[in-house]
Amino acid sequence: xxxxxxxxxxxxxxxxxxxxxxxxxxxxxxxxxxxxxxxxxxxxxxxxxxxxxxxxxxxxxxxxxxxxxxxxxxxxxxxxxxxxxxxxxxxxxxxxxxxxxxxxxxxxxxxxxxxxxxxxxxxxxxxxxxxxxxxxxxxxxxxxxxxxxxxxxxxxxxxxxxxxxxxxxxxxxxxxxxxxxxxxxxxxxxxxxx
Numbered sequence: 001x002x003x004x005x006x007x008x009x010x011x012x013x014x015x016x017x018x019x020x021x022x023x024x025x026x027x028x029x030x031x032x033x034x035x036x037x038x039x040x041x042x043x044x045x046x047x048x049x050x051x052x053x054x055x056x057x058x059x060x061x062x063x064x065x066x067x068x069x070x071x072x073x074x075x076x077x078x079x080x081x082x083x084x085x086x087x088x089x090x091x092x093x094x095x096x097x098x099x100x101x102x103x104x105x106x107x108x109x110x111x112x113x114x115x116x117x118x119x120x121x122x123x124x125x126x127x128x129x130x131x132x133x134x135x136x137x138x139x140x141x142x143x144x145x146x147x148x149x150x151x152x153x154x155x156x157x158x159x160x161x162x163x164x165x166x167x168x169x170x171x172x173x174x175x176x177x178x179x180x181x182x183x184x185x186x187x188x189x190x191x192x193x194x
Contacts (some may be wrong), residue, residue, distance in 0.1 A: 001146050001183070005186075006030060006037035009059045012148050013026040014042050014140070015040070017122025018185055021050025021075065023140055023148045024185060025063035025160045034063055049121060050075040050107065054150025058087040060185060065099030068106075076106035077114065079129050083136035111138065116134035132166040139170075140191065143179030 007026030011034075016022040020043075025034065038044065051068070052075040053061040068074050069129040076084070084103045091098035109117050114127035123140035133151045141147040152174075153167055161167045174182075182190045 001142075002043070003057065003183070003189075004034070004037040004041060004065075006033040007059075011037075013038075013047070013054050014123055016045075016049065019117070019121060020047050021121065021123060022048050022051040022067070022072070022142075024054055024060045024150065025067070026134075027059055028062035028066075028096040031063055031066050045070055045072070050071045052076070052127070052138075052140070053080070053173075054139065054148060054185065055134045056080060056083040056086045057151070058090050061087060061090070061101075062096070062148060064096065065101045068101065069099055071107060072103065073146070074106035075101070075117070075125055076103060076108050077138050078108055078110050078115065079131075079138065080136040081108065083134075086136075087106070126136060130170040130173065132170045136145065139174060141177045141179060143176065145178070146183065147174060147177070147179045147181070148183045149174070150185045152184070154184075154187075 002013040007030045009024055009026045011025055012023040033077055050073045052065055084101050090101050090137045111127050111129055118125055127138050127140055130139045130152050131135050137150055138146055139149040158168045
């Protein structure tokens, strides 16, 4: 996994034998910074087969429209389908250069289908729904122990939310995969105790 830092949101490149997967982007208007970041990491746009968002807030999906217009496929879990245009009005209000996403061209899959889809890309893992941050939030869990969780609150917040909270259920689901490293959208990676 390569961590791309070029704005306020961590972006992750997962290599696969049939092209890589980009997890999250930054705000609209950060395309030039994105290009610099991939170049600095020895990547080109041709290395990206698919892009996905952990959720459709503006700081996690702002470049997806730009990237899909340049040939990168959108991987869209069906739990996110109705949220694709959540940030359109925010970008319009802020006057940022933004290309809306055409979800009809996306590769729509269920979370249950994600392992098979990712396997065809040469990536071992799956996408799971982790809706405690927002109803459309998903996490990517890789078999090597890495997982990208977007804006999911860390597990120590469970005490504040309660053991029966959706945050607690999200972490139960994630920990069932015995992850080793957790990558957050806005915080440093966390090594989980063995």
